[in-house]
Amino acid sequence: NKYVYSFHEGKKEMKSLLGGKGANLAEMTNIGLPVPSGFTITTAACIRYYDENKILWNELLDEIHDQLMGLEKRIGKSFSDENNPLLVSVRSGSVFSMPGMMDTILNLGLNDISVKGLANSTGNERFAYDSYRRFIQMFSDVAMGIPKVRFESLLEEMKENKGIIEDTDLNAEDLKVLVEKYKEVYLNELNEEFPQDPIKQLELSIKAVFDSWNNPRAKVYRRLHNISDNLGTAVNVQSMVFGNMGDTSGTGVAFTRNPATGENHLFGEYLINAQGEDVVAGIRTPDEISHLKDIMPEVYDEFVKITHTLENHYKDMQDIEFTIENGKLYILQTRNGKRTAQAGIRVAVDLVHEGLINKEEAIMRVEPNQLNQLLHPTFAESTLKEAIIIAKGLAASPGATSGKIYFHADDVVEAKARGERAILVRQETSPEDIEGMVAAEGILTARGGMTSHAAVVARGMGKCCVAGCSDIRVSEETKIMRTKDQTFNEGDFISLDGSTGIVYKGDIEKVQPTLGGSFGEFMEWVDEVRVMGVRANADNPKDAAQALEFGAEGIGLCRTEHMFFEETRVMSVRKMILATTLEERKSALDELLPVQRQDFYELYEAMEGKPVTVRLLDPPLHEFLPVKDEDIKELAEAMNVSFDDLKDRVEGLAEFNPMLGHRGCRLAVTYPEIYRMQVRAIIEAAIDIKEKGHEDIYPEIMIPLIGHINELKYVKDEVLKEINLVFEERNNTVKYMIGTMLEVPRAAITADEIATEAEFFSFGTNDLTQMGFGFSRDDAGKFLNEYVEKGIFEKDPFQEIDRAGVGKLMEIAIEYGRKTNPNLKLGICGEHGGEPNSVEFCHQIGLHYVSCSPFRIPIAKLAAAQAEV
Numbered sequence: 023n024k025y026v027y028s029f030h031e032g033k034k035e036m037k038s039l040l041g042g043k044g045a046n047l048a049e050m051t052n053i054g055l056p057v058p059s060g061f062t063i064t065t066a067a068c069i070r071y072y073d074e075n076k077i078l079w080n081e082l083l084d085e086i087h088d089q090l091m092g093l094e095k096r097i098g099k100s101f102s103d104e105n106n107p108l109l110v111s112v113r114s115g116s117v118f119s120m121p122g123m124m125d126t127i128l129n130l131g132l133n134d135i136s137v138k139g140l141a142n143s144t145g146n147e148r149f150a151y152d153s154y155r156r157f158i159q160m161f162s163d164v165a166m167g168i169p170k171v172r173f174e175s176l177l178e179e180m181k182e183n184k185g186i187i188e189d190t191d192l193n194a195e196d197l198k199v200l201v202e203k204y205k206e207v208y209l210n211e212l213n214e215e216f217p218q219d220p221i222k223q224l225e226l227s228i229k230a231v232f233d234s235w236n237n238p239r240a241k242v243y244r245r246l247h248n249i250s251d252n253l254g255t256a257v258n259v260q261s262m263v264f265g266n267m268g269d270t271s272g273t274g275v276a277f278t279r280n281p282a283t284g285e286n287h288l289f290g291e292y293l294i295n296a297q298g299e300d301v302v303a304g305i306r307t308p309d310e311i312s313h314l315k316d317i318m319p320e321v322y323d324e325f326v327k328i329t330h331t332l333e334n335h336y337k338d339m340q341d342i343e344f345t346i347e348n349g350k351l352y353i354l355q356t357r358n359g360k361r362t363a364q365a366g367i368r369v370a371v372d373l374v375h376e377g378l379i380n381k382e383e384a385i386m387r388v389e390p391n392q393l394n395q396l397l398h399p400t401f402a403e404s405t406l407k408e409a410i411i412i413a414k415g416l417a418a419s420p421g422a423t424s425g426k427i428y429f430h431a432d433d434v435v436e437a438k439a440r441g442e443r444a445i446l447v448r449q450e451t452s453p454e455d456i457e458g459m460v461a462a463e464g465i466l467t468a469r470g471g472m473t474s475h476a477a478v479v480a481r482g483m484g485k486c487c488v489a490g491c492s493d494i495r496v497s498e499e500t501k502i503m504r505t506k507d508q509t510f511n512e513g514d515f516i517s518l519d520g521s522t523g524i525v526y527k528g529d530i531e532k533v534q535p536t537l538g539g540s541f542g543e544f545m546e547w548v549d550e551v552r553v554m555g556v557r558a559n560a561d562n563p564k565d566a567a568q569a570l571e572f573g574a575e576g577i578g579l580c581r582t583e584h585m586f587f588e589e590t591r592v593m594s595v596r597k598m599i600l601a602t603t604l605e606e607r608k609s610a611l612d613e614l615l616p617v618q619r620q621d622f623y624e625l626y627e628a629m630e631g632k633p634v635t636v637r638l639l640d641p642p643l644h645e646f647l648p649v650k651d652e653d654i655k656e657l658a659e660a661m662n663v664s665f666d667d668l669k670d671r672v673e674g675l676a677e678f679n680p681m682l683g684h685r686g687c688r689l690a691v692t693y694p695e696i697y698r699m700q701v702r703a704i705i706e707a708a709i710d711i712k713e714k715g716h717e718d719i720y721p722e723i724m725i726p727l728i729g730h731i732n733e734l735k736y737v738k739d740e741v742l743k744e745i746n747l748v749f750e751e752r753n754n755t756v757k758y759m760i761g762t763m764l765e766v767p768r769a770a771i772t773a774d775e776i777a778t779e780a781e782f783f784s785f786g787t788n789d790l791t792q793m794g795f796g797f798s799r800d801d802a803g804k805f806l807n808e809y810v811e812k813g814i815f816e817k818d819p820f821q822e823i824d825r826a827g828v829g830k831l832m833e834i835a836i837e838y839g840r841k842t843n844p845n846l847k848l849g850i851c852g853e854h855g856g857e858p859n860s861v862e863f864c865h866q867i868g869l870h871y872v873s874c875s876p877f878r879i880p881i882a883k884l885a886a887a888q889a890e891v
């Protein structure tokens with residue numbers, strides 16, 4: 023059983039074993055790129071490490087030693103050498119990239135002997151001792167848990183005593199003194215000497231990387247990105263190259279295309295005389311990659327050539343880390359670059375045009391949920407004219423947002439819980455801020471570049487971010503942000519434009535986005551490939567129009583109760599509900615009929631002949647009732663009854679368990695005249711449309727909450743009577759369908775009976791989940807996150823369909839339903855209809871369409887197309 027692979031032995035297909043970074047280092051080594059030598063300890067070793075109670079077992083150590091010997095031989099250096107010592111970096115590398123979430127140790131191998139070797143081989147004693155000092159601090163912090171401040175305070179103290187400001191003003195002798203002091207700190211903290219043996223250093227570092235797989239921020243990151251906790255991380259041990267050896271050295275990060283817009287040009291930044299993490303950490307603000315051409319033209323040309331090689335090899339936009347050591351270029355990492363949705367689509371479409379991938383591959387390249395980003399608002403042009411610009415930073419992640427400023431991640435989380443819109447303002451962010459970044463509307467940082475933590479993470483989340491905004495001074499301690507001439511305190515409103523980098527004062531009005539360019543072409547391909555239909559849940563003409571704009575193919579759910587909530591109508595609705603006689607009720611329904619008819623007319627008109635599924639009234643009646651005494655009084659006057667009398671009636675409608683109470687078709691059993699009014703409005707409006715010469719509409723009338731065939735028979739009979747009455751009166755007809763929501767478990771397992779009376783089933787997976795699990799939809803939110811946190815459920819079943827249970831009920835319903843009605847039409851209109859994983863399931867079980875909120879239509883379409891590929 024092999025647990026350690028040299029870079030020569032791996033390849034990119036071995037990602038699950040070597041992690042993303044290790045697999046790509048191996049691949050690059052084997053296609054002849056200048057990669058510093060090294061080896062990878064596999065994810066399988068990490069998993070076994072946890073099984074072995076976090077001990078590195080002997081066979082593994084033997085393998086590591088063998089690989090070390092091989093490495094020493096290959097590059098002609100060895101550990102603890104007085105002239106030319108081997109130094110290595112130790113980095114984590116999981117299967118899915120988790121930027122900045124786990125640990126890294128650089129310059130491992132430095133000790134009292136090899137530091138001299140480093141000084142000799144580089145001819146730079148200052149550099150050698152500075153590296154040693156940094157290594158002691160990094161190793162102590164990362165591998166041994168000694169807080170960084172223990173060391174940093176000594177550094178500051180020395181600078182103060184010497185009256186200097188910059189670290190670079192410390193000379194070799196100063197650094198030697200610091201090294202000794204640092205070793206003392208180590209001894210005092212741990213009661214043992216700082217390990218001089220590189221092998222011991224390496225073992226402890228490998229353990230630290232394995233342990234970092236389970237650090238809290240890594241766990242949060244995995245939860246957010248749906249990454250399993252069981253994958254483990256690989257460890258990459260790689261010989262060091264130095265970007266901090268003077269003015270012919272440097273380090274940088276570049277994307278082969280612009281990760282914000284997708285434009286096809288090299289995009290990135292570098293720092294001269296700097297080491298690895300300096301660029302990403304955002305401590306110094308780096309220079310644009312194109313300037314490298316002026317300083318080191320040959321290195322630049324070589325780098326550009328390598329970027330093309332890598333893009334053609336991986337057939338995708340690459341995110342590449344490089345280091346230049348004394349004028350020689352090394353590639354330290356490549357991976358498929360993280361990008362905004364806009365860039366994701368542009369790159370995928372361009373790659374098809376460039377002949378590197380086909381349309382199906384392009385479709386698979388874009389993560390459906392990422393499309394959310396494209397649907398983000400921007401600031402209204404008109405209001406921007408008056409807006410006050412307070413600062414400008416880097417346009418790190420697009421979108422427009424406003425909120426109150428907070429300076430700590432915790433404060434943002436709390437503000438969000440209070441229902442506020444909050445913006446996280448930081449000097450720079452670190453992985454510890456992750457929960458605050460999730461809760462924030464947007465992120466603003468004073469330092470750091472386009473590849474800084476804030477920028478990379480915000481882009482991944484599709485969250486608006488302005489980074490490296492040097493126009494502002496941030497004091498996290500006093501919770502104050504200063505611009506040139508203004509001061510902002512915690513709780514003040516600002517607005518961020520992540521597409522321009524501009525920061526505004528106050529809360530600016532936003533407008534909804536319009537889609538075009540590559541998006542249109544991409545969605546055409548999606549529509550070509552996709553077979554399952556995508557409809558919208560919409561119950562007014564405005565939403566219907568929005569849905570059409572996003573490409574909806576019909577309405578899959580019009581919740582008619584939403585029409586009842588409208589202010590001008592609710593009085594009639596209340597009269598109808600509280601009527602004591604049939605006459606009173608009918609007279610209230612007569613008031614509602616014309617407005618319902620108008621609703622449907624406008625909806626049909628907006629949908630231009632596309633199918634419209636109208637669901638008859640569903641929620642328990644008491645939801646419409648007045649609660650406050652003054653409202654009851656007003657209603658009593660209008661109805662000409664006493665206040666007490668009416669109050670009694672209102673109270674009489676209260677239920678212990680309304681979601682399982684008198685709602686849906688159960689209402690129609692008690693008050694069939696309500697559904698009859700609605701059906702009359704549906705059919706009359708359809709005939710009106712027809713007679714006005716619009717596209718014909720074939721309404722699909724949907725009866726909710728059916729659990730027993732006899733309920734459906736009873737309601738359907740009433741519905742049919744009314745339809746035929748209208749046909750007679752109007753001396754005209756329209757085509758229509760009658761179907762049912764499939765949302766009660768009993769309906770699913772008697773679907774063969776139900777299907778004899780229904781032309782379609784639309785799965786109401788909200789209720790099917792509620793009743794399948796017995797989780798109250800209105801209350802389960804309070805405890806379901808515990809289920810997820812404790813690993814009892816992988817996902818909240820109200821969000822992502824529970825395939826094994828609720829999904830099984832759906833499959834049973836389909837199988838049984840088709841037995842008695844082979845032409846049964848099948849759809850879904852629960853919230854799951856716009857959730858990519860559930861959409862895939864719907865495709866697999868053979869639904870004809872999914873229906874979701876308008877803004878999720880492109881997402882559902884893409885998920886449906888991906889399910890087909």
Ligand code: PEP
Nearest residue numbers: 765786787788789851852
């Ligand atoms: C459902 O139950 O899934 C559904 C779509 O109906 P509602 O959410 O209105 O109960």
Ligand code: MG
Nearest residue numbers: 765786788789
């Ligand atoms: Mg329902």
